[in-house]
Amino acid sequence: MRAEIIFTGTELLNGQVLNTHGRYLGEKLSKMGVETLLHIAVGDSRERMTEVFCSALLRSDLIIITGGLGPTTDDLTKEVVAEVLGLSMVLDEAVLEKVRSYFITRGRSIPECIRKEAFFPEGARLFDNPVGSAPGILIERNTKKIICLPGPPKELIPTFEGFVPAYLVKSLGQGEVTLTALFRLTGLTEPDVQDILSDLCLAENPGIAFLAMPGEVQVRISARAAEPEAKRLVAELAEKVEARLGGYIFARDEDVPEELVGSLLLGRGLTIGLAESCTGGLIAGRLTAVPGSSHYLLGGVVAYSNMVKEKVLGVPAQILERYGAVSKQTALLMAKGARDLIGSDLGLSVTGIAGPDGGSDEKPVGLVYIALADRTDAWCGKFNFAGRRESIRRGVSNMALNMVKLYLSDKENMSTLKRS
Amino acid sequence: MRAEIIFTGTELLNGQVLNTHGRYLGEKLSKMGVETLLHIAVGDSRERMTEVFCSALLRSDLIIITGGLGPTTDDLTKEVVAEVLGLSMVLDEAVLEKVRSYFITRGRSIPECIRKEAFFPEGARLFDNPVGSAPGILIERNTKKIICLPGPPKELIPTFEGFVPAYLVKSLGQGEVTLTALFRLTGLTEPDVQDILSDLCLAENPGIAFLAMPGEVQVRISARAAEPEAKRLVAELAEKVEARLGGYIFARDEDVPEELVGSLLLGRGLTIGLAESCTGGLIAGRLTAVPGSSHYLLGGVVAYSNMVKEKVLGVPAQILERYGAVSKQTALLMAKGARDLIGSDLGLSVTGIAGPDGGSDEKPVGLVYIALADRTDAWCGKFNFAGRRESIRRGVSNMALNMVKLYLSDKENMSTLKRS
Numbered sequence: 001m002r003a004e005i006i007f008t009g010t011e012l013l014n015g016q017v018l019n020t021h022g023r024y025l026g027e028k029l030s031k032m033g034v035e036t037l038l039h040i041a042v043g044d045s046r047e048r049m050t051e052v053f054c055s056a057l058l059r060s061d062l063i064i065i066t067g068g069l070g071p072t073t074d075d076l077t078k079e080v081v082a083e084v085l086g087l088s089m090v091l092d093e094a095v096l097e098k099v100r101s102y103f104i105t106r107g108r109s110i111p112e113c114i115r116k117e118a119f120f121p122e123g124a125r126l127f128d129n130p131v132g133s134a135p136g137i138l139i140e141r142n143t144k145k146i147i148c149l150p151g152p153p154k155e156l157i158p159t160f161e162g163f164v165p166a167y168l169v170k171s172l173g174q175g176e177v178t179l180t181a182l183f184r185l186t187g188l189t190e191p192d193v194q195d196i197l198s199d200l201c202l203a204e205n206p207g208i209a210f211l212a213m214p215g216e217v218q219v220r221i222s223a224r225a226a227e228p229e230a231k232r233l234v235a236e237l238a239e240k241v242e243a244r245l246g247g248y249i250f251a252r253d254e255d256v257p258e259e260l261v262g263s264l265l266l267g268r269g270l271t272i273g274l275a276e277s278c279t280g281g282l283i284a285g286r287l288t289a290v291p292g293s294s295h296y297l298l299g300g301v302v303a304y305s306n307m308v309k310e311k312v313l314g315v316p317a318q319i320l321e322r323y324g325a326v327s328k329q330t331a332l333l334m335a336k337g338a339r340d341l342i343g344s345d346l347g348l349s350v351t352g353i354a355g356p357d358g359g360s361d362e363k364p365v366g367l368v369y370i371a372l373a374d375r376t377d378a379w380c381g382k383f384n385f386a387g388r389r390e391s392i393r394r395g396v397s398n399m400a401l402n403m404v405k406l407y408l409s410d411k412e413n414m415s416t417l418k419r420s
Numbered sequence: 421m422r423a424e425i426i427f428t429g430t431e432l433l434n435g436q437v438l439n440t441h442g443r444y445l446g447e448k449l450s451k452m453g454v455e456t457l458l459h460i461a462v463g464d465s466r467e468r469m470t471e472v473f474c475s476a477l478l479r480s481d482l483i484i485i486t487g488g489l490g491p492t493t494d495d496l497t498k499e500v501v502a503e504v505l506g507l508s509m510v511l512d513e514a515v516l517e518k519v520r521s522y523f524i525t526r527g528r529s530i531p532e533c534i535r536k537e538a539f540f541p542e543g544a545r546l547f548d549n550p551v552g553s554a555p556g557i558l559i560e561r562n563t564k565k566i567i568c569l570p571g572p573p574k575e576l577i578p579t580f581e582g583f584v585p586a587y588l589v590k591s592l593g594q595g596e597v598t599l600t601a602l603f604r605l606t607g608l609t610e611p612d613v614q615d616i617l618s619d620l621c622l623a624e625n626p627g628i629a630f631l632a633m634p635g636e637v638q639v640r641i642s643a644r645a646a647e648p649e650a651k652r653l654v655a656e657l658a659e660k661v662e663a664r665l666g667g668y669i670f671a672r673d674e675d676v677p678e679e680l681v682g683s684l685l686l687g688r689g690l691t692i693g694l695a696e697s698c699t700g701g702l703i704a705g706r707l708t709a710v711p712g713s714s715h716y717l718l719g720g721v722v723a724y725s726n727m728v729k730e731k732v733l734g735v736p737a738q739i740l741e742r743y744g745a746v747s748k749q750t751a752l753l754m755a756k757g758a759r760d761l762i763g764s765d766l767g768l769s770v771t772g773i774a775g776p777d778g779g780s781d782e783k784p785v786g787l788v789y790i791a792l793a794d795r796t797d798a799w800c801g802k803f804n805f806a807g808r809r810e811s812i813r814r815g816v817s818n819m820a821l822n823m824v825k826l827y828l829s830d831k832e833n834m835s836t837l838k839r840s
Contacts, residue, residue, distance in 0.1 A: 210494065
């Protein structure tokens with residue numbers, strides 16, 4: 001099934017409002033195996049809405065239209081759909097009653113324009129909007145399905161959820177689906193990844209797409225076929241990608257790294273303390289974003305100045321002087337120091353040069369040491385991150401969380417990092 | 421001038437990525453008086469990109485295309501534009517050199533695919549991308565203007581700013597402009613703000629729009645008129661809004677609160693240390709995101725457990741027991757403790773209940789104390805934040821930064837907070 005989403009509202013075009021529907025609906029449809037061809041935002045203009053809706057009808061099997069269902073003069077969606085499909089508008093008494101009672105129970109007079117909300121294209125099926133007064137609308141026309149949803153996100157989401165997924169699953173039956181697998185990598189640039197996978201990128205089905213985000217590169221595999229075949233295609237390609245990039249993968253699919261680490265710590269009954277230099281609280285901020293993180297994250301130190309590294313974390317001045325703040329030796333002592341100070345089972349430390357200043361030939365911007373200490377042992381990895389300050393910091397936090405994940409799930413792998 | 425914006429990237433259609441370009445570019449064009457007809461997001465498909473670009477060429481005078489300028493196989497924008505316009509692709513040696521030197525100066529090998537970044541449609545004018553390797557592209561064809569911008573938001577914005585507004589202003593000549601002023605508030609909900617400003621919201625020009633974001637409410641004033649008149653309309657209304665909401669405004673227009681605080685600290689030659697409980701490193705993370713922040717942020721403590729508050733920050737156990745971790749007394753001692761431990765001029769502390777658990781009738785979710793200590797004095801504010809965990813944490817970090825800003829720019833105002 002090929003879909004197209006039309007977002008109505010001049011406020012989307014002039015930047016007054018951020019269009020969050022695209023991401024929400026796009027993700028929902030993608031997961032159901034519906035391929036979305038286009039997202040189109042159009043202003044509240046009868047002429048342009050008509051043009052956009054007509055061309056969507058030619059291209060796509062499913063057309064979702066958001067917004068423009070209200071009572072004001074710039075709400076045009078129902079009229080445009082009815083006109084293009086040659087349907088008349090009919091009054092729905094139940095909806096009229098609901099809209100009226102909203103005003104009556106609030107002791108307010110009923111605005112004249114409100115009757116408009118209760119008119120719908122004939123033959124339309126209405127489905128419940130649990131939050132607002134404008135219901136969702138489904139019109140089936142030959143093989144085409146047209147779904148109209150209310151514009152406000154607070155209404156759109158529950159209105160969609162309550163009807164559309166179940167309806168689409170029934171309609172989709174046993175056709176082709178699009179399945180995907182997502183790998184999130186850190187420590188490599190997008191061109192690095194492209195080079196490593198270049199021979200795998202030649203095919204389109206299954207296909208590989210890349211996306212560079214601050215601090216990570218995403219590799220998305222997708223295949224379109226009947227479900228068992230699509231599964232097989234994705235799995236085969238995913239295995240190859242993983243074999244080549246395994247160590248750089250810090251998350252897959254819906255993984256949230258800080259949640260993953262949190263649940264692993266909880267499961268093992270372990271606590272952690274942090275010592276962050278160049279990430280400056282970013283790792284702590286990510287870990288504490290997870291509800292209940294106080295069960296395993298006892299605390300942390302943002303050790304930005306050498307004085308804090310020395311006085312608070314107990315890194316000896318002569319180590320800082322001899323090896324520098326950005327060194328394996330300092331990183332290891334910071335991790336141990338955090339563990340001791342905070343009284344946690346594990347200590348995780350980061351020290352590096354996030355830029356834009358502070359780099360040298362010997363220690364360039366992007367050089368980072370990440371160390372992990374437990375009661376008896378300690379490990380340290382050395383990395384070179386590319387990009388700008390925020391990308392480096394974000395990438396380092398991904399890598400640091402990944403190191404904790406490795407330690408908790410597959411401690412053998414830590415041997416490659418072992419330095420102490 | 422009629423414009424159309426084409427956003428390329430399958431990740432926009434399947435919900436992997438939120439399309440923030442639409443809002444940014446829509447607003448920029450609208451302010452310049454350019455009417456945007458459509459926003460279209462299209463996947464990385466040669467066929468569909470060609471279709472969308474061709475129909476845009478028929479409708480609009482200005483076509484902006486975002487994304488697809490990189491080196492990977494799914495980057496198709498330049499090829500599609502060249503093919504539709506019948507242009508060949510030519511190598512730009514300067515761009516190739518820039519791309520190469522990026523890898524060389526970082527001591528990394530040059531990926532083969534990178535040459536692709538240096539090919540452009542013949543006759544294209546390139547404009548600087550100060551952040552990444554793919555420059556912006558301008559092609560003028562009869563009365564049509566085609567502008568290609570890099571996809572990552574961090575590259576798109578400076579690339580756009582550095583060239584497009586000046587270029588369009590020259591093309592547009594004189595007319596009406598839309599001017600805006602933005603206030604960002606914390607500590608109030610959107611309906612609170614609406615109530616306070618309700619009588620000012622009746623007019624349309626100048627108009628007021630609200631937007632609730634995690635941890636803040638945005639109030640945007642806009643006026644459309646010839647430039648001097650638009651300026652006057654915005655300024656008059658802004659003055660009224662400010663008079664009513666002053667204390668809640670933590671940023672205006674393009675202000676970045678952490679940069680504001682940073683430059684105030686630098687200007688006064690003061691250093692700061694942090695003690696964060698419920699924000700868990702978020703404030704440190706924001707402050708250290710600013711290049712050069714090591715000059716004023718010496719360090720911080722993420723004091724999640726009581727043990728860290730006591731042992732590291734020196735809050736006496738009997739204070740924690742008697743008043744609780746979320747109390748004025750604890751907040752003040754945390755701020756002083758951070759200052760002493762870190763050896764900074766100022767100590768900033770936060771302790772509160774971010775939820776979803778941990779609230780009680782007496783101390784509900786959203787209750788937060790923020791304290792600031794200097795050498796001789798200390799202040800503490802008590803706040804009740806609405807929303808969910810991330811909104812509360814974000815809102816608290818906004819409020820805490822605002823407290824430092826107030827202290828540095830207008831210390832008299834601190835008297836309302838004084839408790840010690």
